[in-house]
Amino acid sequence: MRADGRTWRNWGGTQKATPTRVARPADAAQVADLVADTAARGGVVKPVGAGHSFSAIAVADDVQVDLSAMRGLVRVDGSAVTLRAGTHLYEIPRILAPYGLAMANLGDVDRQTIAGAISTGTHGTGLRFGGISTQVTGVTLVTGTGEIVTVEKGNPDLAAAALGLGALGVLVDITLECVPEFGLRAVEAPAALDDALDGFTDRVADTDHHEFYWFPHTECALTKSNTRIDADTPRSGPGRIRRYVDDELLSNKLFGVLCALGARVPAVVPAIAQLSGRALGARTFTDRSSEVFVSSREVRFREMEYAVALHEVPDVLREVRRMIERRRYRVSFPVEVRAAAADELMLSTATGRTTGYIAVHRYHRDDPADSDAYFAGVETIMNAHGGRPHWGKMHGLDAAALRGRYPRFDEFLEVRNRFDPVRVFANDYLRRVLGD
Structure with missing residues (x-):
């Protein structure tokens, strides 16, 4: 990825842009000046985050805003932690550790900035836990008029600003x-795929954090179940060398x-x-939450993820399997299946319904x-089930299609x-x- 005023590309290689300018503000006042100046000349400002979205949500053809100078802790007030918007998720555990705190839930990738993660609806798994945006109790942002605005819990606009797609302003700090x-x-x-599917709704109900991966062209799945335990529970399980072999040498290298072999010779993909x-083997280990939630992802890929009603997950994945077989696609990457609690954010993929995710x-x-x-x-299969696409991942839907899937869509536009x-x-x- 580059952000030097020439060609910028995202991590997955699905998007690129040539901004006219790359701005690296150091504080809210500089962001406000930048937005006001750009608005006055009729230009456009786009913050870019870490470039981990596969969709074109962060593509900037005019002014690209790099928030790398706006990172770190602002303040801690009890369990409320305010972070500068450019802080990366991987930096947050170290920031929280001296206060004995943690984020309630995380996804399996932590390269994103906190602003990018909440703006795209990034989530983990766990039926009693929402996406990262549901942990937000306040934001400060610069609006399109160059005004610095704070939106806190109790303000109805927070249901938009906590997951705003970058459409409301440039976030400068976020309270979790x-x-x-x-x-x-x-x-x-x-596990056998049918067992993983048939038991999915029960397992997500009975386990703090449950997900599974299905390997196309097989009946094989890998289930992952994480149970929350006391922070002072001793670390156990495979040593760091064994986990390095499993997670880096095998899962990445x-x-x-x-x-790469499958890309050159697609016919060998099913055999691989x-x-x-x-x-696939079984293993059990304990560690601090961020070390378990997050996995290393070095092999680059393109991704689409849709959210469907939880009870529809087994049928939808079986349709995807039949489609792969019927059309003879050669898919080397596993399919990931997760779940999340319903929430009331305007543009959350889980708004108003307990949700299953298929990526x-x-x-x-x-x-x-x-x-x-x-x-x-x-996508055709997901659309038939009223699926909602992850905002930061590939999809082809427009405002006309999305309005019918989000009961608060027009509230967000207001x-x-x-x-x-x-x-x-x-x-x-x-x-x-969003339409215009």
Whole structure:
């Protein structure tokens, strides 16, 4: 990725842009001046985060805002922690540790900035836990008029600003409701796909954090169940060397080699998948929460994820499996299945319903036409089930389709009209998904 005024590319290689200027403000006042000046000349401002979105949500053709100089802790007030917006998720555990605090839930990637994560609806898994945006109790942002505004808990606009797609302003700080630090006991085990599917709704109800991965072209799945435990529980399980072998050498280095082979010779992908499925093993370990939630992801990919009603997950994934078999796609990446609690945020994929998530991936060097056709086939299935796309991942829906899937869609547009009346933060993606 580059952000030097020349060509910028995102991590997955799905988007690029050539901004006219890259601004690196150091505080809210500098952001406000930048936005006001850009608005006065009729330009556009887009914050870029860490470039981990696969969609075009952060593409900037005019002024790209790099918040890397706006990182770190602002203040701690009990369990309320205010962070500067450019702080990366991987930096937060170290910031919280002296206060005995942790984030209530995380996804399995921590390269994103906190502003980017909440703006795209990033989430983990756990039926009693919402996405990262549900942990937000306040934000400070610069609106399209160059005004610095704080939106706190109790203000109805927070239901928009906590997951705002970058459409309301440039976030400068974010307050999270944190929890006492805790550990996790992780149990990973191979399973037959039908067993993983048939037991999914029960397992997510009975386990703090449950998910599974299905390996296309096989009947093999890997289940992951994490149970919250006391923070002072001793670390146990495979040593750091064994976990390095499992998580880095096998899951990244060797997996990357196999994906590259599959991209060059697609016919071998099913055989590789069968080999990988048979090699799955069980392991149990305990560690602090952030060490268990997060996994290393070095092999680059393209990703689409849709949210459907929880009870529909088994049927939807079986349809995806039949589609792969029928169209003879060669898919080297596993499909990830997770769950989350319902919430009331205006544009959350879990708004108003307990939600299951199905994420599909293709290796970044797979044939683009074949990958695009695969994603289109998956999207057709998701649309038939009223699926809601992850805002930071690939999808083709527009405002007309999305309005019917989000009961508070028009409420969000009303907030947007107040915060950014002249569309200083617009780009092609926002014009498509929000209309204009």
